[in-house]
Amino acid sequence: MRTQVVIIGSGPSGLLLGQLLGKAGIDNVIIDRVDRDYILGRIRAGVLEVGMVSMMDQAGAGERMHKEGLVHDGFDLSFSGRRHRINLKNLTGTSVMVYGQTELTRDLMDHREADGGATVYNAANVTPHDFDGEKPYVTYEKDGVTHRIDCDFIAGCDGFHGVCRASVQDKGIQNYEKVYPFGWLGILADVPPVHHELIYANHARGFALCSQRSLTRSRYYVQVPLTDKVEEWSDDAFWDEIRSRLPVDVAEAMVTGSSIEKSIAPLRSFVAEPLRFGRLFLVGDAGHIVPPTGAKGLNLAASDVHYLFEGLQGFYGEKSIAGIDAYSARALARIWKAERFSWSMTTLMHRFPAEGEFGQKVQEAELDYLSSSNAAQTAMAENYVGLPY
Template identity: 55%
Template sequence: MKTQIAIIGGGPAGLLLSQLLHQSGIDSIVLERKSKDYVLGRIRAGVLEAGSVSVLKEAGVGDRLMAEGQPHEGVELSWHNERLRIDLEALTGQVVTVYGQTEVTRDLYDAAEKRGSRIIEEAEVVRIEGVETDAPIVVYKQNGAEHRVEARFVVGCDGFHGPSREAIPQDAQRSFERTYPFGWLGILSETPPATHELIYATHERGFALCSMRSDKISRYYIQVPETEKAANWTPDQFWEELKRRIPEDVANGLVTEGKVLEMSVAPLRSFVSEPMRHGSLFLAGDAAHIVPPTGAKGLNLAIGDVHYLHQALDLAFNHSKNDGIDSYSDTALDRVWKAERFSWSMTSMMHDFPQLGGFEKRMQKAEFDYLMHSESARRALAENYIGLPF
């Protein structure tokens, strides 16, 4: 098979890039290791930055997002029951939108099927050949047989454990990583949200987050040791621990009677691989970077990467200009590192770190107090939360 762009990974990043490329008249093939049903069954983030919403609308997949997504004008921080609402709209003139990643992916699949795009499911990429040439080849295995896709460029949207990053020689890349000594135990339930906006809560027992996917589906998290297993917890135990960590009035109104759809532990890490391009191979999304979920940046960073890459490829194929391709990695990484900084700072301020002494804990409290009393500090947080401009 031949195509202009071979995209590895059929999650939201890969599907969105394929959709945007189609609008620019650029052919692509998407290779996904799992089935469509499996991809749509993954539970992921649900807070979209203002810029991400604009990109999805530009891609022609914003109708259901605009009809069903929940605009949030603010977000709340709780520090041992001290409350601080960050008024995103008043401070920045913009809002974030709660709309689950699964729904974004579903919209992109629907659009792909309507246009008859080539998405090859259950295609396990075994190697990428010729990334330092103008004619790379992606070799994948399906039903026991090997197949080859010839392309001009290859884009790895295949996540942290995918093969794309591994195709870059070790001496041509550099990685930066911070692993946090805790994870998030999360529960997804058929219950109405605790409040109409997200609450990030710090407590002596550990961090907690109240969020939602819709007005009928809620998502909650509590900080647990990095070695903790979801199997060690019952839903009742989770609800009781969550109530201890969130503001008392929110805990008293918490609805816990509803079907538990999923319960799991997510580790927290910060990770960046540089550069995000090597020859004819580009990286986008989790293949190049991971952020702790505290800042709600994971999916949004992937959308930002795709935005830059689409612009670069459109310039190359339709205007014979390589400027965007040559600058893609630096442009994307500039935004990635700013998001890494914000996610790291939110994680550092809101979580209980076992190794911290009295001085460091006072610094966490001082950071919260500064937010409480400084509009400039709140504006800086709001600007980062709603998303830095592309």
């Protein structure tokens, strides 16, 4: 079998790239080691930058997002017993969209299926070959048979633990990583959100986040030590803890209920350089991870897709390799800015045990300054809604 682009990984970045390529008349095949139901069973973040929203529209998959998604014009910072709203709309002229990643993925899957795009699920031993040369190909096993797909390019959209990044570890890749000394205990519950916008809370007991997936489904988080185990946390214990970290009026308004998902996620920052190895490209989590504080993980994957799609369009439409050659540098320039913002939000809102009371006072001073400075708020808002591609 032959195609123009093989996309390894059918998460949001792979599906978005595949949809854009298909709309542009560029043949592609998506391969994944798991099935559709497994992918749709993963619960992820859902704050979309304006660029991500635009790309869903460009891919022809944004209709349900606009119908069911929630437009947020701001968010609240909670500290020292009070709240301050960052007015994204007033500060930047734009907003963000709250729409669950699972629903976004479902939309892209449904549109790909409707358009007749080729997707291979449950593919074992997926392996990219000869991407350093002119004739790359990908092999995989399915139903006991080994298959081969010859192609022009390979897009590695298969995540941090995927085969694509593993395949370039001996090819001069440089990894940068920061591991944070805590994690997020998160629950998903079918209860109305405590507030119509997100609340990021800095408290002496640790960080908390009040977010949402819809008007009837809420997602809440609290900062916990990495030594904590999810089974040690009952629903009641979680609700008591998050309410203790919020202003009184918010805590009293919170509706509680049984969790439908509960997990602890460690926080880390990671970037791989470069993102191009011959005719193989790392995209999304295959090339970078951000702590979720700045809501950049999914959105960074979208900007990678934007740059790679432009490069492939130029290659096939204009017979130019300029965009392909520029992919890594263009993507990394935006990635590092998002890494910086995510690091700064994490540093500002979490309690770091080693920093002690001095660190707490510095955070409080920074938050107090932020609440009184239009320039500081504008910088935060510009990064939160997403820097331009």
